Amino acid sequence: MNRIAICGLSNRAMGMYIEPIFTNFSDNNQIVGLLDPDPRRYELAKESFPKLNTVPLFSPDRFQQMVEEIRPNTIIVTSRDNTHIDYILQGLKNDLTVITEKPMVINANDARRVVEAEKNSNGKVIVTFNYRYNPFHRKIKEMILEGKIGRVTSVDLNWYVDTYHGASYFKRWNRNRKHSGGLSIHKSTHHFDLVNWWINQTPEQIFAYGALNYYGKNGELNPSPIDNRYCGSCEExxxxxxxxxxxxxxxxxxxxxxxxxxxxxxxxSRNYTNYRPDSCIFDQEIDIEDTYAVTVKYKQGAFLSYSVNFSLPYEGYRLAINGTKGRIETQEFDEPSRVPFPIPEQTIDYYPLFGSKEVIHVVQNEGGHGGGDPLLQEDLFLGVDPVRPFPILAGAEAGAYSIAMGEAVWRSSKENRPFSIEELLREPSHPSH
Incomplete structure (x- = not known):
């Protein structure tokens, strides 16, 4: 029996892990402990899942006590991003399997610490990059492995986040870099990992521009310059x-x-103690960017041109992958219920360098994140699918590269210079404590 402790009673914890463990994976998995600083979250979890009534709650400073008392094999880290590092390192110190939500941590130095700690532990780190499991993304990986486009030379990826989803980040703790690392880490690390996995190349150098165009104190659509408003009580x-x-x-x-x-x-607002997830998107305290344009150079020769925008009329992405033998294209419109116009079916278009275009209709499955979540859950709670022809589940090294890329993006945009990934992941001469 896999004995699991949940570190962080977030909405993600409840929907992505607690519910499916009870519903689909209870034969081999048991939740034996919960950890969260907010007693209200514990009450909410028990209201949502009565089976948790007998599961003990621990505060963050009682992690070691939790391990000794309930003896978990696995911890699932679903707390606020900046707290991931503490639980991951303590889990590895106790030789546990650590399943962590992405981003793994919020800066490259902590990413390096996780990689080093894993080397000295009998435990391991699993980073839940669910975008890899999307059926379109798996099909693209398959096509690249089959050599359909030859050696990958360049990737164009433009990601669009709509005004509902985009604004949600600026209402919550994500809007502070000290809590999230900024959206180039909290969000874009999904995208960087996806590209790294697709092309199987190592990121080497990044140059980027970033800006806060829509939200914050200078947002053009701000009704007035008043600070510290909340949507639930705002008169404007x-x-x-x-x-x-x-x-x-x-x-x-x-x-x-x-x-x-x-x-x-x-x-x-009533689901938390001393926290509201409806802060005004135009507050002065916002210190992250909402727009990025990025160029990445890979050691094996490929280039990535990436952009992301967090205030657009629709959600989705456009992708093109070029190689020595052809090109792959696809476009996704995510959250179709929020798109105010007809949208086409997503397909994958394959263009051989010399030959006829092929349009591929991908077999899809139900579930969150384009059908990726259920397959990820199966790998986590039943074991990796033994018949899958290529690995998907991500570890600490993949997590570290994605974090270093995200940090390089915002640092490059601030300092107007390229950053090397090795520079960020190298052990610092004066480690922070």
Whole structure:
């Protein structure tokens, strides 16, 4: 029996791990401990899953006591990003399997510490990069491995985050770099890992530009320069286009998604102690960027041209992968219920360098993140699929590269210079404590 402790009772913890463990994987997996600093989250978890009533709660400073008392084999880290490092290192010290949500940590120095700690442990780190499991993404990996486009020479990836999803990051703790590392880490590390996995090359150098164009104190759509407002009590929300796009004047019901699984902003505020996930997207304290343009050079010769924008009319991405023998293209429109116009079916277009175009209709499966979440859960709780022809589950090294790339992006945009990944992952001469 796999004995599991959950570190961080976030919405992600409940929807992605606790619920499926009880529903689909209880024969071989048992939740034996919960850890969170907020007693209200514990109460909410028990209300949602009565089976947790007998599972003990531990505060973050009682991690070692938790390990000794309940003897887990595995911990799942689903807490706020900046706390991941503490639980991962303590888990490895106790030779546990550590399953961590992405991003693994929030800076390259901590990523290096995790890699080193894993080398000295009988435990291991698994980073849950669920984008790898999306059926389109798996098919692209398969095509590259088959040599359909030859040696990969360049990748163009443009990611679009709509006004609902994008604004949600600026209402919550993600808006502070000290908590999230910024969106080049919290969000873009998903995308960097995906490209690294697809092309199987090692990132070497990055140059980037970044800006805060939509949110923060200078946001052009800010109804007024007042600070410290909250959506649930704001008297100006009817004049806020970001709020009203997803609400109505009758009852201000806000749309649902898997980032804030609640019926309303007001209800969400009651789900925490001394924290509100509805802070104003135009507050002065926001210190991260919402727009990036990035160039990456890989050691094996490929280039990546990447951009991401967190305030667009629709959600999705456009991708092109070029190689010595051809080209792969695809475009995704995510969250179709939030797209205000007809959208085409996603396909993969394959263009051989000399020959006819092929349009590939991919076999899909249900589940979150394009069908990726259920397959990831199976690998985590049943063991890696033995018939899969290539590895998907990510470890600490993949997590570290994605983090270093994300840090290089925002540092390059601040210092106006290229950053090498080796420079960021190299052991510092004066390690921070």
């Amino acid at each position: 929300k009817i004049n806020c286009q970001y709020y009203m796009r997803w609400s109505n004047r009758r009852n201000n019901i806000t749309a649902k998604d898997d980032h804030i699984k609640v019926d309303s902003i007001e209800k969400s």
